[in-house]
Amino acid sequence: MAKKLKFTPAGNSPFFVTLRERVDAYFTEQALSPYANRSMWGKACFFLGGYIGLYALIISNQFSTPAMLGMSLLLGIFAACIGFNVSHDAVHGAFSSRPWVNRLLGNSFYLLGASPYVWKITHNVVHHTYTNIPGHDEDIEVAPGLVRLNPDDPKYPWHRYQHIYTIPLYAFASLSWVFRKDFVKFFKSKIGQHKNAVHSRGEYVNLFVGKTLYYLAFLVVPCLVLDLTVWQVLAGFVLMHLTEGLVLGLVFQLAHVVEGTEFPMPDDSGMMSESWAIHQLHTTANFAPDSSLAAFICGGLNRQIEHHLFPKVCHIHYPAITVIVKDTAREFGLPYLENRSFASALYSHYRMLQHFGQQ
Template identity: 70%
Template sequence: MSTPLKFKDKNRSQFFATVRKRVDTYFTEEALSPHANGAMWTKASFFLVGYAFIYGLILSNQFGLWTMLGLAIVLGMFAAFIGFNVSHDGLHGSFSSRSWVNRMAGNSFYLLGANPYVWKITHNIVHHTYTNIPGHDEDIEIAPGLVRLDPDEKLRPWHRYQHWYTIPLYSLASLSWVFRKDYVKFFKSKIGHHDNSSHPRSEYVKLFVSKAIYYFFFLVLPFLVLDLTWWQLVVGFVLMHVAEGLVLGLVFQLAHAVEGTAFPTPDEQGDIQEAWAIHQMNTTANFAPDSSVAAFFCGGLNRQIEHHLFPRICHIHYPAIAGIVKSTAHEFGLPYLENRSFTSALVSHFRLLRKLGRPVPIKPVRTNTRNLARQVPA
C-alpha cells in the first residue's frame, strides 16, 4: 500500500491562519453570509431557466435545421455555465447553509450528463488537496500519453505539436464525461492515491439510472419527436457537447496550467515540504479578475486562487475577498498569479503546452580558459 502524501509546514507559515481570519472578519463586519445572496440566486435562475427554455425550443420542432443546430450549441454552453454557476457551488457546500439546498444545486450536474458523486471525489477530495501533483491530481492527466503536463513524464515525438492539438481536444471532454469518464472513475480502485474501492449501493443505482435518463432526454426523445434523421440528431448532439466540453476544458485548464504555476514532485518520503495553502498559491492562477463578464459566466472560476483557499464560500463573494487574499499573499512574500484577460491566459496556456512539448534546453558550460591555462604545468 502506498504512503499517503502529506504537506509538511516546515516553516510554520501563518499565511492561511492570517488570511482566513481577515476574510472571516470581513463577513462579520459587513454582516454578510458567505453563502448565496440575491444576485447569486438570480444568476442561477437565469442559467437554469435558460437551459430549460432552449431545450424546449429544440423539442418544439418549429425551426429549421441550422437554427436547431445553433440552439444545440447554445444549449451546450448553458450546460457548462450551470456547471460553473450552480453545480460547482452546490457540490462544495457553498451555495447555502442548508445541506438540502446544496444537494439540489449539486444535482444540477446531472443536466450536464455528469455524475455529482464521482465529481465530489475527483474534484473536491483529490484535485483540491493534491493540486497539480503528478500521480495524485488526475485533473492534469488530460489524455495520458497524448498530452504532457507533467515535466517528469517521458517526452514523446508528438508532444512537440501538443500546443496545436490539445485545445481542440478539450471539445471532447464533455462527450467523454457522458459516455466514459464517470464509469471509469467510479469503478477505479484508486483515483490518484485516494482509495476509491467502496461506494454506497445507492450510488450504483444513481449512476446508471441518471445516465439512462440523460440518454433518453437527449437521444431517444428528440429522435421520437423531431423531424430529423438519426445522423442529423447525432450531429446536433455531438456539437452540443463539443461546445460544452470546450467551455469546460478551457476554464478549468487556464487556472492551473499556465506559465508560473508549479507541478511539484513529492520528496523521497512522499511528502510536499510546504503548507497546503502555500501549495495552492504556487499551483493556481486567476484570469480576467476585473471582468464582470468572466465573473458572470465562469462562476468565479476565473478567481481560482480564492476558490482553492475558500471553497466553502460562494463564488459571488470572490471579488470582495480577492483584495484581502492578494495583499496577504504579498505580505507573506507569496505568489499571486494572475493573467489580466482570458486571451492572455489562453496564450500563456498555449506557451506552456509548447514548452512542455519540447526537451529542456541544456545550457552550455563555459570554461574559464584563462584559469585553466594557469593550472596546466609548463
C-alpha cells in the same frame, strides 16, 4: 511510485491563519453570509431557466434544422455555465447553509450528463487536496500519452506538436465525460492515490439511472418527436457537447497549467515542502479578474486562487475577498499569479503546451 502525501503543518506558517481571520472578519463586519445572495440566485435561475427553455424550444419541433443546430450550440454553453455557476458551488457546499439545498442544486450535474458523486471525489477531494502534484492530481492527466501537461509525464515525439492539437482536443472533454469518464472513475480502485473501491448501493443506482435518463432525454426523445433523421439528431448532440467541452476544458486548464504555476513533488518520505494553503498559491492562477463577463460566465473559476483557498465560500463573494487574499500573500512574500485577460491566459497555456512538448 506515488507516495502517501503529507503537507507541512499549517502551523509552521502563519499565512493561512492570518488570511482566514481577515476573511472571516470581512463577512462579520459587512454582516454578510458567505453563501449565495440574491445576485447568485438570479444567476442560477438565469442559467437553469435558459437551459430548460432551449431544450423545450428544440423539442417543440417548431424550428428549422439550422435554427435547432444553433440552439444546440447555445445549449452546450448554458450547460457549461450551469456546471460553473450552480453545480460546482453546490457540490462544494458553498451555495447554501442548508445541506439539502446543496444536494438538490448539486444534482444539476445530471443536466450535463455527469455524476455529482464522482465529481465530488475527483474534484473536491483529489484535485483540491493534491493540486498539480504528478501522480496524485488526475486533472493534469488529460488524454495520458497524447497530451503532456506536467514535467513528470513521459515524453513522446508527437508531444512537440501538442500545442497545435491539444486545445481543439478539449472540445471532446464533455463527450468523454458523458460516455466514459464517470464510469471509469467510479470503478477505479484508486483515483490518484485516493482509495475509491467502496460505494453505496444507492450511488450505483444514481450513476446508471442518471446516465440512462440523460441518454433518453437527449438522444431517444429527440429521435421520437423531431422531424429529423437520426444522423441530424446525433449532429446536434455532438455539436452541443463539443461546445460544452471546449468551454469547460479551457476554463479549468487556464487555472493550473499556465506560466508561473508549479508542479511540486514530495520528498522521499512523501512530505511536501509547503503547507497546503501555500501550495495552492504556487499551483493556481487567476485570469481576467477585472472582467464582469468572465465572472458572470465562469462562476468565479477565473478566480481559482480564492476558490482553492475558500471552496466553501460562494463565488459571488470572490471579487471582495480577492483584495484580502492578494494583500496577505504579498505581505508574507508569497506568489499571487494572475493573467489580466482571458486571451493572455490562453496564450500562456499555449506556451506551456509548447514547453512540455519540447522539454
